[in-house]
Amino acid sequence: MxxxxxxxxxxxxxxxxxxxxxxxxxxxxxxxxxxxxxxxxxxxxxxxxxxxxxxxxxxxxxxxxxxxxxxxxxLAGIQKDGKPHKVQQAFIDEQVPQCGYCLNGWVMTSVALLEETPKPTDKQIREALTGLKCRCGTHISMLRAIKRAAQA
Amino acid sequence: MNMQINRRSLIAGAGALTVSVVLPGGKARAAVFGADKRPPLIPENLSSYISIRADGGAVCYWGKMDMGQGTDLGCAQMVAEELDLPIERVDILAGDTGTSVNQGGASGSTGIQLGGVALASAAAEARWQLVQMASKHLGVPADQLTVANGVVMSKTDGAKKVTYGELIGERFFDTQLEWNKQIGNALFVKGTGVRKSVADYKVIGTSPLRRDVPPKVTGTGDFVVDIKVPGMIHARVIRPPVAGASPVSVDEASVKNIPGVQIVREQAFLAVTAPREYDAVKAARQLKVTWSDVKPPFPGHTKIYDHIRAAPVIAKGGDKVVGDVDEAFKNAAKVVEASYEWPFQSHASMGPACAVIELKPGGEAVLYSGSQKPHFTAEGAAAMLGLPKDKVRGIWVPGPGCYGRNDAGDAAADAALIAKITGKSVRLIYSRADSTGWDPKGPASTHKARAAIDKDGNVTAWDFSSKGFSRLDVNSNESQPHDNLAGHMTGVALKPTHIFNTPEESYGFSAKRKTWETVPPLLDRASPLRGAHLRDPLGPQIHFASESFMDEVAFATNTDPVAFRMKHLKEPRDLAVVKAAAEKAGWQPRTAARKQASGDIARGQGIAYAQRNGTRVAVVADVEVNLKTGKVWGRKITVAHDCGVIINPKQLTMTIEGNICQSLSRCLHEEVKFNEKAVTSVDWETYPILDMSEAPESIEIVLINMPNIVPSGAGEGTMRPFAAAVGNAIYDATGVRLRQAPFTPERLKAGFA
CATH class of the missing domain: 3.10.20.30 (Beta-grasp domain)
Structure with a gap:
């Protein structure tokens, strides 16, 4: 120890x-x-x-x-003043999660992506998120949410 | 009890007389209606389904649960509709044996179809009861009363009104319903109150937002893995390297450096526990075990279809035969024939299953589980704990996804066994390999299809047969030791139900035969290849075969695949989904594979359709095939979907979207691989699923609302014809007919050669 x-x-x-x-x-x-x-x-x-x-x-x-x-x-550290991060807000608005177990990884990776690339293309989003898994198949709504967050 | 009876007789004796009482801390009540304690939680009690809060909102208790598709919200909408409450004022509690009766858990996409319909029926009765109470209270005949927003008022005198909260807030309905004596999915109750007519719907058909989304996104809600109970130890199981082997000896010294470690062993069952979670992880990794020498039980995945074809038939069945099939084949000018194969598939839930058993004083326990069937799962845990089933409360907590009979029930039974042996409360989580490698599997199968064609090109007969493993080697209800690994490993053999299905469709061929045969399980207990329900049990397998074959027959008769279906399907709702999907997708008629390619990329379009327990779905897949790499991209997916009356269009759309991506994953990637000894698909590298880079570019969903038709399920319907739509699109793109799933680059390239 x-x-x-x-x-x-x-x-x-x-x-x-x-x-x-x-x-x-x-x-x-x-x-x-x-x-x-x-x-x-x-x-x-x-x-x-x-x-x-x-x-x-x-x-x-x-x-x-x-x-x-x-x-x-x-994830607990990305909220400011008790308000969801804009990525989280976009995931809520788009009603992304189903089981929600994987969500932490997608949100945290998206936060990092938008820090680095505030206005990512579809291709950049897909590349940044490659390797993450979502078994419920919410991929499409995640793409929508990240694009929404990038506009926020 | 005496008090309650006295009050009720007082009211009965007083007729319409209003009795006002003041409850401690409460406001003046209109009257004393109902009971002050919740009556026993039994199916015939109205209080088992609905209660009214002090503020006049309602709580409904649902003996099913939602896995993230918003069916709980849909049920709350149905209850809100019947109670004339806005959806914001209706809460739903689900999946807790302490608050809800057993409505079968999440099962067969019946959350709304059966569970919600039963709740709505109970809610209609609750509304009727509330109006009767208001009638007594206001001295106005019930037929002179109207209800809006939880306020019952006189139709003629707006001053005469009373709220639900004033009538029975924080108290409980004490009347009964007519119960159909069924437990589980089939449970239905009915009272005097009748459900609203469609024309009066205000809440059904709207799209309020799910309540579980914000806590999931902000990480403020508990999953099973977040549950901590006092004195809890952490457990990990250790599975044998050869299926069927049991530990002969265990070297305790190999883990003696780990603080507080305990080895838990009973017959073939082996686990380790430790007060600290990571110590349990290390102990499971470090423990040296000598396993019994058993004959490797499996044929290996490459030989599985030969195995099935050669295996003895253990059970057979089929649908009623239409016409004289054999005669039609005798007279056929041409016979089209093909065989199809579908592999074992894993639930591969997002995280391995977890279960918590909390031991309580007095021989009671609580199970926290992400299983789809907490009522039954708690019974399974009770069996392993050696407790009467009413002593174990099962509480559903969100788990890592659940699309059928996954590993959650096994984790519950394992945790219960460990708690029993150690005498301690336990949290068990599997490793990734325990989960993907050992979860119950969607069964592998083979299918044969034949069509008889006459000299004019008409289809005169269709003969479809399946042979495969049962979908119920272990039962979805997981309440018996023979349905759980812990039971198997402590000496209880499988008790399979030998069952398979047939295609669900409305092709109106004049002669039609659909049959099935099942083969024995590969191992009589503790098999990592035990057949079980995986999202749309057997649906993807069977309809991959039947709907790929329809494409083959269409081309063999020089007919466009959409026109073929429009010509032969008989039910108007089936025709409607096919037509809607084709139109939305911009279907381009063809009578042969178009093989449209530019450079390395070939493009194709395919259609398939199926019914599922009342629901009808047509899928058009627009795919791209890389002719060099053999990789398939489901670029655009169009779905037309009819599941009767639509409760919540937004959540229905999201549910279909999830079905699309999971289906794409299953038909492009998923095959459980195994050698003679064990399953070798044990993680995301060896059991890959859809990656974000492979997600469709666009999805088009046509929802067909049928307001006068009862709701049917949406959780699985899209999954059913999906693989065939993709396979048919690959054929259109390349001329290669894939008759074995999944459609891997290797199989594509073999087809090109």
Whole structure:
């Protein structure tokens, strides 16, 4: 066990954990955050995505001891003044989720995309979101939502 | 109870006399109607379906649940309609054995079709009761009263009015309904109150927004994986490397460095627990197990269709034969024949199943599960816990998607067994491999179709037969040990129901025969290839075959595929969906594959149609095929959809959209691979699904509203003809007829060669 400090959503948190424990378990079990979800543990689906220094990162395969001095942002950290982020608002307006289990990854990746490319083309959106999985098949409404967020 | 009876007799004796009482903290009541405690939760009690809040809004209790398609909202709309309340004032509680009777859970797209219709019928009775109460209270005959926005008032004197809240707010209906004595999907109740006529609909047909969306998007709602209960330990299961093997010995020393780890073993069942979640993960990975040596039980996925064709027939069935089929084939000028094959498919839910068992004092327990059938699943958990079924409350909490009998029920039974053995409350989540590798599967099948053609090119007979694994090796109700892996691994064999289906259509051929045969399961228990319900059980398989074949027959008779269907389909609603889809898609008639290509890209268009339990769907797929890579893109998908009266057009549209992308995934990518020992499709690399880069460019949906026809399901109908539409489009684009799903680049390229 090692003492590890994680900077999550603007706050420093000290935890005791195995150095190689994936960040996902620290976020869910030690910090009590529920938005990053366990989907595969293999970095294949994106349900566990957080931003590390603004870059979408699969927390299920990121060891906790690799994050010293890094800024971690979770879904809980993208809202401002208690209001949904514009990506979230667009996902609500478009009624995107069905089961909603994958949603964290799509929202976080879209937030990062719009930071980098505020007015993405359809192709850029599809490329940025490649690799994320949605089993309910809400792909079309997600594309609509991201385009809507880009207009917001 | 005495108090309640006394009050009721008082009211009965007092006739229209109003009795005003003040409840603690409440405002003056109009009268004492109903009961102050919720009567027993049994199907014949009106209180089991509807109650009125203090503010006069309603709560309805639904023994089904919604998996994200908005069917709960649809049911709330149906209740709001009957109660004359705006939808904002109707809440719906679902899937909790403590609050709702067993209406069968999510099942066969019957949420609205059966569950909502039963609730609406109960709501009509609630409205009737409320009007009777108001009549007594106001001293106005019931037929002189009208209801709007939850206020009952005299038709002639607007000053005479009373609200639902004043009549029975925070109390409970104490009257009964006529119950059809059925539990599950078939449950129906009826009172004196009759449902509104279509012309009076105000809420049905509108599109209020789903209530579960904002918490899902802002991450403020709980999923099963977020449930924590006091004293809970974390569990992981360990499945054998060869299906059917059991642990011979377990090396405890291999995990002794992990704090608090406990090995849970009973017969073939093996799991580990630890107070910290990641410790349970590590223990499951680290534990050294010696497994029994068993004969590998499977033929391997490449030999599965040969296996099915050679396997003994365990059961057979079919529809009533029309005409003299054999005679028609004897006299045929030409016979068209083809065979089709569909693989095992996985639910591959977005996350592996999770279940929480909370042990309560006094021999009670609570199950938190994402299963589609919490009433039955709680019974399954009770069986593993060794508790009477009424001692286990099942609470549905959103899980990682559910499109049938997935791994959720197995997780519940596993968690219950672990809780029983350890004596502790447990949260169990599977690994990805436990989920994709071991969930119940949509069964593999083979299909043969023949058509007899006379000398003038008319179809004189159609003969369709299927042979495959049953869709019910394990029952969707998951209430019995023989339907759960935990039961199998502790010595209970499968008790399959041997059942298959036939195409659902209205082709009016003068002779028609549709039959099926099932083959024995590959392993008598704990099989990772046990057949079960997966979104539209057997529908995609059967209609891929039957609707691909109709395309083949159309071309064999020199007929355009749309014209062929318009000529032979008999039911007007079927004709209407085919016509609407063809028109919307800009169908281009042809009597042979058009093979339109520019450069490496060939473009094609295909149609298919099916009925599903009252619903009718036609799909036109416009696809692009890369002639170099063999990759298929479902570029534009058009769906015409008739599911009777439309409750919520927006959510219906979204449901169809989801069906489209999931169907595209299943027909382009999905095949469970396995060798002789085990399933080898165990994650998203080995069981790929549709990627965002492959999502259609556009979707066109034509909703056909049939206000005077009862609602039927929409959760699965589109999935049924979808694969055939894509296969038929691939044929139009390339001239390659794919008779085996999925339509992978390898199969396309083999076709080009």
């Amino acid at each position: 090692a003492k590890i400090t994680l900077n999550v959503d603007g706050k420093a948190h000290g935890i005791d954990a195995d150095a190689d424990m994936p960040l996902l378990y620290a976020l869910r079990d030690d910090l009590g955050l529920r938005n990053p979800k366990f989907g595969c543990g293999l970095a294949q689906c994106g349900a566990c995505t957080v931003l590390v220094d603004g870059v979408p990162t699969r927390s299920c395969v990121t060891p906790v001891d690799s994050l010293d001095g890094r800024k971690i942002t979770t």
